[in-house]
Amino acid sequence: GVFAFMVTSLVHYRWIRWGALPMYLAGIVFLILTKFIGVKVYGARSWLHLGPINFQPAQLAVVAGIMVLALFLTQFRQMHPALRLLLSGAIAGAPCLLILMQPDLGEVIIWVPVMFALWFVAGLPLRYLVCIILIAIAFIPIAINFGLKPYQQQRITAFTHPDIDKQGSAWAINQSLIAIGSGGWSGKGFKAPNTQIELGFLPATAVHNDYIFSAVAEQWGFVGGIILIGVFALLLITCLFVAFFAGDQLGLLLVIGVTALIFTHIFQNVGMTIAMLPITGVPLPLISYSGSFVLVIMFGLGLVNSVWIHRNVPAQRD
Template sequence: GVFAFMLTSLIHYRWIRWGALPMYLGGIVFLILTKFIGTKVYGARSWLHIGPINFQPAQLAVVAGIMVLALFLTQFREMHPMLRLLLSGAIAGAPCLLILLQPDLGEVIIWIPVLLALWFVGGLPLRYLICIILIGIAFIPIAINFGLKPYQQQRITAFTHPDIDKQGSAWAINQSLIAIGSGGWSGKGFKAPNTQIELGFLPATAVHNDYIFSAIGEQWGFVGGVLLIGGFALLLMICLFVAFFAGDQLGLLLVVGITALIFTHIFQNMGMTIAMLPITGVPLPLISYSGSFVLMIMFGLGLVNSVWIHRKVPA
């Protein structure tokens, strides 16, 4: 991850003019392969094994998608707004459709704020964005009732009615709340013997990934949680600072896309552990135990750093 960050930082971000499309198409190919030879985890066939490498193509696809969208919105600024909207929507829609077939709803949801942020900063008329948001909100009940798998509907039910099935679909979210609440002000301590984690009440296979914030809240308490949130807030503010001083539209859109990606992961992961959002299985940036995800985030932060380093360098 550190190597990816350093390498991407040193190379001028305008390399995406020739590198973004191959990465995007590679992500599409990997997503297609995942449908047929991928490994199923928690009901979604979203992991791909290639020799010793194990990764989620959806994470590659979203970073590559941000690069292609930034390039498209920059190069076709004079295109009619509706056509620009439709074509950029198709760029995001292709990987989203393949991810839905896995099905991995959490990774699809990640695309929504990322795409909206790119559209807004990319200069699409606000009235178009408002219409899309309103249509999306109206479509939510239909999607929940007719588009989700039974286990996904159970997660929605566990979110809206956590007391109905405490021993079943709502078990994980209730245990997460207990873990965070029991941490108190300063937590129980790292590797304490009486935690929800050590006692096995939180899913052992997900505690270092989806429920890592629950573990931090229990072991390090309110103080640890606030420090972590503060660290993320500082990171996001630095990214926005870089976006403000970006040398061109391409750099601006790249940074905005990566910032939206990181923010959405943070909000979604923390939100589901404190019952603000349904469980979606989205990792926490730089904290969750996920090699391919950390690599993609560090690659994205490398792009942000490249925009800062090369902001005054002519093309």
């Protein structure tokens, strides 16, 4: 991860015009392969094992999609807004459709605010974006009742009615709330005995990934949780600072895309552990134990750093 950050930081971000499309196409190919030879985890065939390498192609597709969308929205600024929106939606929609087939709804949900952030900053008419949001809201009940798998519907039910099935679908979220609440103000201490994790109340297979914030809050308390969120806030503010001083629109859109990606992961992960959002299985950036995801986030932060380092380098004419 650190190596990816350093290399990406040193490479001029404008060079992505040669690397973005191959990465995007590779992500599409890997997503197709996942459908046939992927490994199923928690009901979704989202992991791909290629020899000693295990990774989630959806995460590669998301960051590659950010790069391609940023490049497209930059190079076709004179295109009619409706056509620009339609084509950029198709670019984002192709990997989304393949990810939905796994099905990995969490990664698709991540895509939505990232796309809207890029569209908004790229200057697409606000009326178009509002219309899309209203149409999406209208289709939510249909999607929940007819488009979700049974286990996904159970997660929605556990979110809206956590007291109905405390020993079943709502078990994890209730135990997460107990863990966070039992941490109190200052927590039980690092690796303290008799925690929800040690006693096995939180799923051992998910606690280091999906429920890592619950573990942090239980061991370090409210103070530890607030400090962690504060560090994330500082990271996001720094990214927005870089975006403000970006040398061109490509750099601006790259930074906004990465910032939206990180923010959405933080919002979803923390939100689901405190029962503000349904469980989606989204990891917490730089904290959750997930090798491929850490690599993707460090690559994205490398892009942000590259935009800052090369902000005063004159742009070459296309």
